[in-house]
Amino acid sequence: MPESESVVVLGIDPGTAVTGYGIVRKDGRNPLTLVECGVIRTKPRDTLPQRLQEIHEGVSELIRRHKPRVLSIEDIFYARNVRTTVVLGHARGVILLAAAHAGMEIHEYPPSEIKKAVAGTGAATKLQVQFMVMRLLRLKSAPQPTDAADGVAAALAWALAPDLPKIEPMRRDYIIPTG
Amino acid sequence: MPESESVVVLGIDPGTAVTGYGIVRKDGRNPLTLVECGVIRTKPRDTLPQRLQEIHEGVSELIRRHKPRVLSIEDIFYARNVRTTVVLGHARGVILLAAAHAGMEIHEYPPSEIKKAVAGTGAATKLQVQFMVMRLLRLKSAPQPTDAADGVAAALAWALAPDLPKIEPMRRDYIIPTG
Numbered sequence: 543m544p545e546s547e548s549v550v551v552l553g554i555d556p557g558t559a560v561t562g563y564g565i566v567r568k569d570g571r572n573p574l575t576l577v578e579c580g581v582i583r584t585k586p587r588d589t590l591p592q593r594l595q596e597i598h599e600g601v602s603e604l605i606r607r608h609k610p611r612v613l614s615i616e617d618i619f620y621a622r623n624v625r626t627t628v629v630l631g632h633a634r635g636v637i638l639l640a641a642a643h644a645g646m647e648i649h650e651y652p653p654s655e656i657k658k659a660v661a662g663t664g665a666a667t668k669l670q671v672q673f674m675v676m677r678l679l680r681l682k683s684a685p686q687p688t689d690a691a692d693g694v695a696a697a698l699a700w701a702l703a704p705d706l707p708k709i710e711p712m713r714r715d716y717i718i719p720t721g
Numbered sequence: 722m723p724e725s726e727s728v729v730v731l732g733i734d735p736g737t738a739v740t741g742y743g744i745v746r747k748d749g750r751n752p753l754t755l756v757e758c759g760v761i762r763t764k765p766r767d768t769l770p771q772r773l774q775e776i777h778e779g780v781s782e783l784i785r786r787h788k789p790r791v792l793s794i795e796d797i798f799y800a801r802n803v804r805t806t807v808v809l810g811h812a813r814g815v816i817l818l819a820a821a822h823a824g825m826e827i828h829e830y831p832p833s834e835i836k837k838a839v840a841g842t843g844a845a846t847k848l849q850v851q852f853m854v855m856r857l858l859r860l861k862s863a864p865q866p867t868d869a870a871d872g873v874a875a876a877l878a879w880a881l882a883p884d885l886p887k888i889e890p891m892r893r894d895y896i897i898p899t900g
């Protein structure tokens with residue numbers, strides 16, 4: 543990425559009841575900055591289709607407002623019960639739809655990779671993740687509720703991924719003749 | 722339902738590769754009629770977000786064209802592997818979103834209930850379902866491919882559900898005095 547380029551990334555921790563999000567700006571070699579974070583909360587009495595509509599509208603509204611180029615979203619954690627995971631799949635579906643509709647670049651990371659990118663280990667606790675989110679973005683307190691911090695962590699996982707150095711094609715005069 | 726009321730129902734058998742659909746009209750006590758059926762097929766090379774966009778657009782287009790009042794959709798079959806079921810959850814999510822956006826009434830039926838409604842038994846084979854779809858709608862041949870027939874079967878499951886007789890509130894003079 544060229545030093546002058548500024549990229550806005552939307553990080554999302556999906557859920558049918560609470561979807562956490564964090565918007566982070568990556569601006570060349572400057573420190574990362576938190577633009578906004580929060581949660582999209584659906585009503586417990588609403589049906590699944592109504593909740594999906596609220597999640598889709600919430601995410602679409604964030605995209606309209608901040609025009610992020612990248613979506614960094616938590617992948618589904620398969621160890622929970624099947625029913626929960628399948629319902630979560632519905633929520634992820636409408637979030638991916640909103641991002642695809644806006645032509646965004648989409649990256650998915652399993653929870654352990656997000657923890658590792660932010661806190662150095664895939665086994666980091668919620669508290670460790672919150673602490674590192676706070677430090678990395680120079681915040682005075684950790685984002686609340688924890689789902690918002692998880693959304694920010696997802697954004698950081700993409701923003702902290704190393705820019706791989708470009709490998710130049712090998713030039714013949716670099717080859718040291720043997721013998 | 723009053724005899725004069727005509728209701729259009731959209732039946733869907735969801736899938737990320739192929740989503741089958743059938744549109745059936747229920748018109749008072751007249752025989753049910755098939756309005757349209759077919760499949761929404763996504764490209765194998767497309768990413769999941771692109772496929773979700775194609776499915777959402779396909780279903781939204783059907784809704785715009787036929788203005789169905791009811792969505793009758795196959796519920797997820799949990800016996801297949803978790804990964805397949807979770808990905809299918811994404812497809813169902815964007816279909817439910819399209820229906821919720823149009824303010825439709827949404828009904829979900831497990832595959833066995835759809836088979837039972839159409840062919841009399843939850844253990845009916847694909848062929849039996851196709852045959853009954855053909856007979857019930859007086860078609861010259863079964864809808865092709867089978868996913869389209871499954872979409873039509875989902876629509877029929879709702880359309881064939883018995884209209885429960887209205888239970889009038891009990892009037893005092895109907896009560897037979899004892900003794």
